[in-house]
Amino acid sequence: MAEQARIIDGKAAAAALRAQIGQEIAAIKAATGLVPGLHVVLVGEDPASRVYVNSKEKLAAEIGMNSAVHRLPAETSEAELLAKVAALNADDSVDGILVQLPLPPQIDADRVIDAIDPAKDVDGFHLVNVGRLASGRATLIPCTPLGSMLLLKQLLPSLAGLEAVVIGRSAIVGKPMAQLLLQADCTVTIAHSRTKDLPGVVRRADLVVAAVGRPLFVKGDWIKPGATVIDVGINRLPDGRLVGDVDFAEAVAVAGAITPVPGGVGPMTIACLLRNTLTAFHARRGDGARA
Ligand code: GUN
Numbered sequence: 001m002a003e004q005a006r007i008i009d010g011k012a013a014a015a016a017l018r019a020q021i022g023q024e025i026a027a028i029k030a031a032t033g034l035v036p037g038l039h040v041v042l043v044g045e046d047p048a049s050r051v052y053v054n055s056k057e058k059l060a061a062e063i064g065m066n067s068a069v070h071r072l073p074a075e076t077s078e079a080e081l082l083a084k085v086a087a088l089n090a091d092d093s094v095d096g097i098l099v100q101l102p103l104p105p106q107i108d109a110d111r112v113i114d115a116i117d118p119a120k121d122v123d124g125f126h127l128v129n130v131g132r133l134a135s136g137r138a139t140l141i142p143c144t145p146l147g148s149m150l151l152l153k154q155l156l157p158s159l160a161g162l163e164a165v166v167i168g169r170s171a172i173v174g175k176p177m178a179q180l181l182l183q184a185d186c187t188v189t190i191a192h193s194r195t196k197d198l199p200g201v202v203r204r205a206d207l208v209v210a211a212v213g214r215p216l217f218v219k220g221d222w223i224k225p226g227a228t229v230i231d232v233g234i235n236r237l238p239d240g241r242l243v244g245d246v247d248f249a250e251a252v253a254v255a256g257a258i259t260p261v262p263g264g265v266g267p268m269t270i271a272c273l274l275r276n277t278l279t280a281f282h283a284r285r286g287d288g289a290r291a
Pocket of ligand 1: 098099100101102123143
């Protein structure tokens with residue numbers, strides 16, 4: 001009988017990362033009187049977005065970061081949102097700007113993301129930051145892939161030469177995750193809904209990153225024994241249970257290590273948003289690579 005996988009504690013890793021960021025903020029404040037500032041813009045009343053935004057605000061406050069949430073009504077026009085973004089771009093006390101997605105249908109999300117100052121784009125979604133990541137000169141890296149990489153690097157001393165399969169090709173997770181794994185010297189495959197023999201492709205992987213947004217999609221018999229599994233999915237089942245994209249109960253019996261849902265990648269995503277705000281603070285002041 002196979003041993004059970006090691007369960008990767010993202011909650012503990014995120015708490016440690018937040019504590020470290022909190023210490024850095026205290027040191028910056030003592031030395032300069034300045035405090036990094038994160039500004040989140042929320043348009044409308046999407047319930048999941050409200051929960052995320054409240055959590056970001058609470059955790060930023062806990063580590064002593066300045067934070068503000070700008071709540072705009074659901075009927076806000078694109079021009080009004082662009083004016084809000086322009087005001088935040090122009091405000092020197094604002095280090096990080098995050099416009100919560102999804103946006104209401106009258107607003108083109110790409111146009112809004114393009115309008116954010118790349119140096120304040122703590123989501124890492126602006127074309128400049130996408131290009132910087134692709135060319136190996138990243139400053140601001142999308143939070144979920146960054147958090148996943150930090151968990152992997154804590155677990156494994158080197159990722160060099162590992163076969164990594166990323167399931168999902170989104171601009172927010174799949175593609176940047178593949179870039180980061182490539183930069184860590186993995187052999188990377190991006191699989192997606194049109195991939196032939198997906199179970200066979202996943203079975204080759206020493207590292208599996210599941211980012212498809214389909215509950216319990218990746219089965220235990222797709223996992224190579226001993227592989228490391230990072231589950232990015234957060235899906236609500238009809239019975240109210242929160243599950244990932246991986247069938248955890250099956251995979252935990254086969255994998256070498258696996259992230260749970262909840263308590264895996266999710267907490268790292270928000271911790272990395274705070275980290276990116278600190279990175280933007282330093283980069284904007286020239287004490288690090290400029291964003
Ligand atoms: N909505 C869900 N996840 C995210 C994210 O990472 N960034 C933004 N801006 N909106 C989101």
